[in-house]
Amino acid sequence: MAGRHAxxxxxxxxxxxxxxxxxxxxxxxxxxxxxxxLDLLAxxxxxxxxxxxxxxxxxxxxxxxxxxxxxxxxxxxxxxKAELNAIAGASDLSALPVERRLLIGENRxxxxxxxFLRAMPEAYREAAARYGxxxxxxxxxxIERSRETALDQARALTRIGADFDERSGYDAAIAALRRLxxxxxxxxxxxxxxxxxxxxxxALEGLARLTGEAAPRDEALTRCRxxxxxxxxxxxxxxxxxxKLRHGRLALALGGxxxxxxxxxEAISAFATLLAVWDRSRDEARWLEAEHMISRARxxxxxxxxxxxxxxxxxxxxxxxxxxxxxxxxxxxWAGLQDEMGRVLAAMGERYSEPVVMEEAIATFDTALExxxxxxxxxxxxxxxxxxxxAMLQLARRxxxxxxxxxxxxxxxxxxxxxxxxxxxxxxxxxxxxxAAAGALATRIISG
Numbered sequence: 001m002a003g004r005h006a007x008x009x010x011x012x013x014x015x016x017x018x019x020x021x022x023x024x025x026x027x028x029x030x031x032x033x034x035x036x037x038l039d040l041l042a043x044x045x046x047x048x049x050x051x052x053x054x055x056x057x058x059x060x061x062x063x064x065x066x067x068x069x070x071x072x073x074x075x076x077x078x079x080x081k082a083e084l085n086a087i088a089g090a091s092d093l094s095a096l097p098v099e100r101r102l103l104i105g106e107n108r109x110x111x112x113x114x115x116f117l118r119a120m121p122e123a124y125r126e127a128a129a130r131y132g133x134x135x136x137x138x139x140x141x142x143i144e145r146s147r148e149t150a151l152d153q154a155r156a157l158t159r160i161g162a163d164f165d166e167r168s169g170y171d172a173a174i175a176a177l178r179r180l181x182x183x184x185x186x187x188x189x190x191x192x193x194x195x196x197x198x199x200x201x202x203a204l205e206g207l208a209r210l211t212g213e214a215a216p217r218d219e220a221l222t223r224c225r226x227x228x229x230x231x232x233x234x235x236x237x238x239x240x241x242x243x244k245l246r247h248g249r250l251a252l253a254l255g256g257x258x259x260x261x262x263x264x265x266e267a268i269s270a271f272a273t274l275l276a277v278w279d280r281s282r283d284e285a286r287w288l289e290a291e292h293m294i295s296r297a298r299x300x301x302x303x304x305x306x307x308x309x310x311x312x313x314x315x316x317x318x319x320x321x322x323x324x325x326x327x328x329x330x331x332x333x334w335a336g337l338q339d340e341m342g343r344v345l346a347a348m349g350e351r352y353s354e355p356v357v358m359e360e361a362i363a364t365f366d367t368a369l370e371x372x373x374x375x376x377x378x379x380x381x382x383x384x385x386x387x388x389x390x391a392m393l394q395l396a397r398r399x400x401x402x403x404x405x406x407x408x409x410x411x412x413x414x415x416x417x418x419x420x421x422x423x424x425x426x427x428x429x430x431x432x433x434x435x436a437a438a439g440a441l442a443t444r445i446i447s448g
Contacts, residue, residue, distance in 0.1 A: 001033040007068075011040060014070035019119035028119065032163055036119060040067065043113045056082045056103070060110075067114070076114050083107045098141045105138035109149050116156055121164050128156040128172075147192050150180050151199055158203045161210060170207040177203065186230040191239065197227030198243050205250065221250040233277065241283075244274040245290060252297045261304060267297040284324070292321045292337075299340070303347045311351075315344045327371070332380070335371035338364055339384050346391040358395045362388055378422040386415040386431055393441050405445040412438045 002009040015036045016028050047064040051057045059082040066075035086104045090096055093104065112130030115123050131153035138146040154176045160169025177200040186193040204220035207213070224247035233240045248270035255263030271294035280287040295317030302310030322337040342364035349358030365388035374381040392408035395401070412435050419428040 001030070001037055005037040005041060007037055007040065008070070010070035011068055012037060014072055015040065015117045016119045018123065032119065035159075035163070036117065039113065039117055043067065043110065043117065046110055046113070051103070053086070053103070056085055056107075059085065063114075067117075072114065072117060076111060079107060079111050079114065083111070093137065101141045102138060102145070105134045105141070105145075105149070108137055109134035109152070112149075112152065112156070116159075119163065121160050121166060121169070124156050124160045124163075124169070128153045131156060144192065147180070147184075147189075147195075150176070151195055154180070154199050154203070158199070158206060161203070161206050165210060167207065167210060170203050170210065173203040174200065174207070186226075190230045190232070191236045194227040194231035194236070194243065195239055197223045197230065198239060198246065201227070201243075201246055201250075205246070217250060217254060221247065221254065224250060241274065241278070241286070244270055245286065245293075248274065248290070248293055248297075252293055252300075255297070256300050259304065261301060264297050264301040264304075268294055268301065271297065288321050288324055291317050295321070295344075296340070299344050299347070306351060308348060308351055311344055311348045315341060315348070318344065331371040332377065335368045335380075335384075338368035339372070339380075339387065342368060342384070342391070343387055346387065346394070349391065350394055355395055355398060358391055358398070361391045362395070365391065374418060378418050379427055382415040382419040382422070382431065383427075385418075386412055386434060389415065390434070390438060393438055393445070396445050397441065400445065400448070402446045405442045409438060409442040 001007075002012045012033065016033070019028055019032075044064050044067060047060045047067075051060065059078050063075040063078040063082070066072075066078060083104060086100060086107060087093070087096075088100075093101060096104075108130055112127045112134060114127075115130060116127035117123075131149050135146045135149040135153065138149060140146075154173045157169050157173035157176060160166050161173070162169075177196055181193065181196040181200065184193045184196060201220040201223035204216040204223065208216040208220065224243055227243045228240070228247060231240055231243065248267045251263045251267035251270060254260065255267055271290050274290050275287070275294065278287050278290065295314045298310045298314035298317070301307065302314060318337055318341045322334065322341065325334045325337060327334040342361045345357055345361035345364055349355070349361050352358075365384055368384050369381065369388075372380045372384050389408040389411040392404055392411070396404035396408060412431075416428065416431045416435050419431050
């Protein structure tokens with residue numbers, strides 16, 4: 001990770017040292033390391049921004065050097081010294097010139113970002129408190145910047161929930177965002193209102209993932225809709241993109257769970273609108289995410305409606321994403337896409353009179369299984385083997401092939417046993433239900 005972002009390993013180690021100590025020494029996941037690396041790079045860029053005050057500029061450069069060397073505490077002490085230098089003994093900050101108040105507030109925001117580098121809940125709470133102080137210090141001197149730091153405060157609280165699975169972080173973030181949003185006029189402050197709605201939706205979505213509750217995701221979708229209603233795409237394109245992507249993702253998740261065709265249509269519309277104006281070359285990763293999500297939505301809706309056109313578009317979209325994923329670099333992601341394409345082909349095969357599409361689905365599952373190996377990812381292996389067995393059963397039904405039906409049923413049983421050994425929870429229970437349906441179909445084929 002340090003090499004990917006051209007960071008000294010000691011700097012990354014300093015950020016996660018507290019996390020390692022508090023978690024019994026287990027290795028942090030890649031997503032956490034990625035976030036920490038990006039947080040550090042963003043702060044270093046801020047510290048390098050030009051400032052007229054020569055002494056404060058020198059101190060900020062020293063703080064950046066300390067950060068790069070992994071000396072976080074020293075960097076904070078240097079920034080505290082820079083802040084005192086900016087205050088210059090004043091007892092009433094409100095009496096200071098606007099430029100000086102802004103400098104003090106921005107320095108406090110930088111100290112908040114520094115606290116945020118340390119991967120532990122207490123440090124995130126300190127960061128949130130400092131962002132709140134920065135927002136107050138900046139105040140009416142630069143109202144838009146004050147609102148931005150208030151949003152940073154809420155995002156720091158949200159990350160307590162995301163990085164440490166603490167509900168208190170999400171709850172605190174939602175409360176802060178509710179207060180912020182109530183103080184905004186969506187007509188007069190459309191960008192600020194939309195940004196608050198997007199951050200609120202993010203916190204709600206995280207809370208739903210943590211608790212498994214449905215209500216936060218419903219509210220998150222509502223927040224996205226309201227944010228998009230308040231915002232014109234041209235006012236803040238990155239924010240509009242973020243809202244549209246989250247809107248589509250939430251509508252897809254809820255539509256899939258509830259088999260709600262209206263929500264699936266809403267998801268497809270959101271992603272299609274987004275992709276129509278997206279410059280793929282500027283953000284390849286998120287473009288691919290949108291392409292992937294719209295393909296999933298088309299798969300679900302096409303399967304429900306027996307709509308071959310939707311299924312064909314879903315397959316083509318998945319194929320575009322798969323072609324952009326390097327198999328040797330991301331073998332499981334690549335295999336997951338092969339699995340999804342196999343499922344789309346199987347759905348299409350049920351609607352074609354010729355067996356060639358179903359045969360192609362079975363072959364595509366075989367391709368996925370080259371990377372989804374039983375010994376390394378047993379649950380993923382079981383899922384793909386079960387889906388392949390179901391396709392084999394459909395092919396056996398069409399050709400009245402008793403031997404193929406018997407092989408498919410044995411494969412389903414093998415997949416279930418593997419899933420039970422790896423996880424006796426929801427995954428195994430879902431496969432048990434699918435095995436019952438497969439057994440009934442196999443019996444009809446074999447006896448008929």
